[in-house]
Amino acid sequence: MSSLRPRREDPPVLEEWYRRHLGPDIHDISSSGVHPYTFAEIRDLCRIPVADLDEIVMDDSVSQGGAGIRRAVADRYAGGDADRVLITHGSSEAIALTLSALLHPGDRVVVQEGIYHSLGHYPRAAGCDVVELPARAVRDGEIDPEVLDELITPGTAAVIVNFPHNPSGVTLSQPGLKALTGRTAATGAVLVWDAATAEIAHRWEVLPDPGAEGGDTVSYGTFSKTFGLPGLRVGWAVAPKELITATFPLRDRTTLFLSPLVELVAERAMRHADELIGRRAAEARRNLAHLTEWMAEHEELVRWTPPEGGVCALPVFRELEEAAAGPEAVERFCLELLARHRTLLVPGTAFGAPHGARLGFGGPEEGFRAGLEGLSEFLLARKAGR
Numbered sequence: 001m002s003s004l005r006p007r008r009e010d011p012p013v014l015e016e017w018y019r020r021h022l023g024p025d026i027h028d029i030s031s032s033g034v035h036p037y038t039f040a041e042i043r044d045l046c047r048i049p050v051a052d053l054d055e056i057v058m059d060d061s062v063s064q065g066g067a068g069i070r071r072a073v074a075d076r077y078a079g080g081d082a083d084r085v086l087i088t089h090g091s092s093e094a095i096a097l098t099l100s101a102l103l104h105p106g107d108r109v110v111v112q113e114g115i116y117h118s119l120g121h122y123p124r125a126a127g128c129d130v131v132e133l134p135a136r137a138v139r140d141g142e143i144d145p146e147v148l149d150e151l152i153t154p155g156t157a158a159v160i161v162n163f164p165h166n167p168s169g170v171t172l173s174q175p176g177l178k179a180l181t182g183r184t185a186a187t188g189a190v191l192v193w194d195a196a197t198a199e200i201a202h203r204w205e206v207l208p209d210p211g212a213e214g215g216d217t218v219s220y221g222t223f224s225k226t227f228g229l230p231g232l233r234v235g236w237a238v239a240p241k242e243l244i245t246a247t248f249p250l251r252d253r254t255t256l257f258l259s260p261l262v263e264l265v266a267e268r269a270m271r272h273a274d275e276l277i278g279r280r281a282a283e284a285r286r287n288l289a290h291l292t293e294w295m296a297e298h299e300e301l302v303r304w305t306p307p308e309g310g311v312c313a314l315p316v317f318r319e320l321e322e323a324a325a326g327p328e329a330v331e332r333f334c335l336e337l338l339a340r341h342r343t344l345l346v347p348g349t350a351f352g353a354p355h356g357a358r359l360g361f362g363g364p365e366e367g368f369r370a371g372l373e374g375l376s377e378f379l380l381a382r383k384a385g386r
Contacts, residue, residue, distance in 0.1 A: 012118075012121075012350070013347075013350040014346060014351075017350060021335075025342060026343070027343045027367055027370050028363060028367070028371070029368055029372065029375070030344045030345045031312070033224055033362055034200075034227075034284060035228055035280055035363050035364050036230055037228045037276070042268075045272055045276060046265075052264065056261050058261070059260060060256075060257060061259070061263060063251050064086055064087065064244060064248075065087025065088075065257070065263065066263040066267075067082070069266050069267040070082040070085040074238075077212060077221060078209075078211060083244075084238055084241055085237070086237045086239065087234065087235075087236050087258060088258075089234070089235070090222060091196060091220045091222035091237075093235065094220050095122065097251055098192075098218050098237050098244075098247060099192070101243060101247050102243060103122065103123055103158065105126060105127035105128070107157035108128070108129045108157055109129065109131070109157055110133050110158070110160065110189075111131070111133065112162060113132050114135055115165075116194065117350070120160075123158070139170075140173075141175065141308070142175060143179065143180060145179070148179065152184060152187050156189040157190065158189055158191075160192040160194075162196070163193075163207065164197050164200075164201070164308060165310070166196065167314045167346070167351055168314045169307020169309055169312060169314070170307070171310070177207055185215065188216075191217045192219075193210050193217060196222050196224070197309065199281070200277070200310055201308070202308055203308035209238065212238070215240075216240065217239075218237060218239040220235065220236070221236050222236075226277045226280065227273065229269060232266060233262070283362070283365060286365060287361040287362070287363070290368070290369060298376065300318070301318055301379045302315045302317055303316050303318060304316065311361055312358050312359060314348065314353055314356050314357070315357065316355050317330070317357070317379075319382065320333065320354075325354070325355065330355060331349055334357055337374070337378045340374075340378060342374065343371045343375055343378070344371075346358040
């Protein structure tokens with residue numbers, strides 16, 4: 001008899017959904033990222049000649065990330081201080097490394113409601129006392145001051161937030177960010193700031209990275225969202241130097257470092273960030289304008305709060321909401337949509353929203369419009385059937 005007894009743990013709903021249902025010939029209007037670039041496009045836009053690629057020595061890099069890519073990230077997000085930058089395999093690794101080193105059993109940690117699964121997982125796995133920042137407390141660019149004072153109390157170890165929020169698109173204004181950073185500083189809490197889609201804003205200007213000025217702040221970024229380079233699998237953390245050093249023992253026993261080839265592409269992409277992000281932000285805004293018209297035409301079937309930033313929204317389907325349907329209903333809804341119209345949404349069960357789904361508008365315009373058309377036909381058919 002085998003002695004193999006792997007630990008059983010349910011995977012995150014989001015990743016399991018994509019593992020099972022994302023495939024070819026699908027209108028994917030579920031993503032929280034933008035239209036991915038091809039490598040040919042990146043070589044052209046970022047001015048990477050073949051000679052530069054040929055000169056790369058396929059040697060080891062270093063745990064914190066190569067000097068070139070760290071400087072490029074630091075110049076844009078860390079006030080030029082490359083010593084406060086950690087380069088990782090996507091922002092997911094940055095989250096895992098820094099939160100594993102930062103948090104301790106019994107720590108009081110405030111976590112935003114409906115946040116990306118990794119950001120909520122590590123405080124709970126560490127045995128922290130997790131308190132939720134409710135979604136309804138964030139409105140008109142600010143966190144309700146009473147809620148802010150009530151939740152972020154002296155002795156709070158960390159406050160973990162994601163703005164613009166994935167999947168709702170809710171974000172903070174400059175005064176709202178100032179109030180949050182002021183409160184965390186006053187109570188001694190570490191602000192953990194996930195800014196994966198921060199550079200695409202709709203209602204207010206793009207927020208500055210709160211990690212740029214130093215202090216007790218950890219901020220995350222990634223090439224997977226607004227840069228259009230999810231397959232590059234590069235992210236980063238901007239954090240106090242002592243926290244970065246504390247991540248090395250775990251990293252030295254797991255992924256070690258990135259490839260120098262990947263780091264060179266990432267460095268050039270960072271140096272051309274404005275062009276890469278600008279093109280995809282313009283496409284996303286055109287899609288958002290179309291989505292806004294679509295929502296108005298279907299308001300008897302679906303409701304939403306227009307996103308203030310990022311490239312996704314969280315529409316609620318009135319049929320499910322009015323029936324007070326359980327969480328399995330929205331998953332059946334999304335599976336039926338996929339089967340009938342080859343159109344993919346992520347059910348709200350991945351984000352604690354049982355009557356809605358994540359709808360992404362960052363993809364190619366033609367595919368996005370085709371996906372919305374399929375969703376429209378599906379909703380109207382269900383209405384007729386009722």
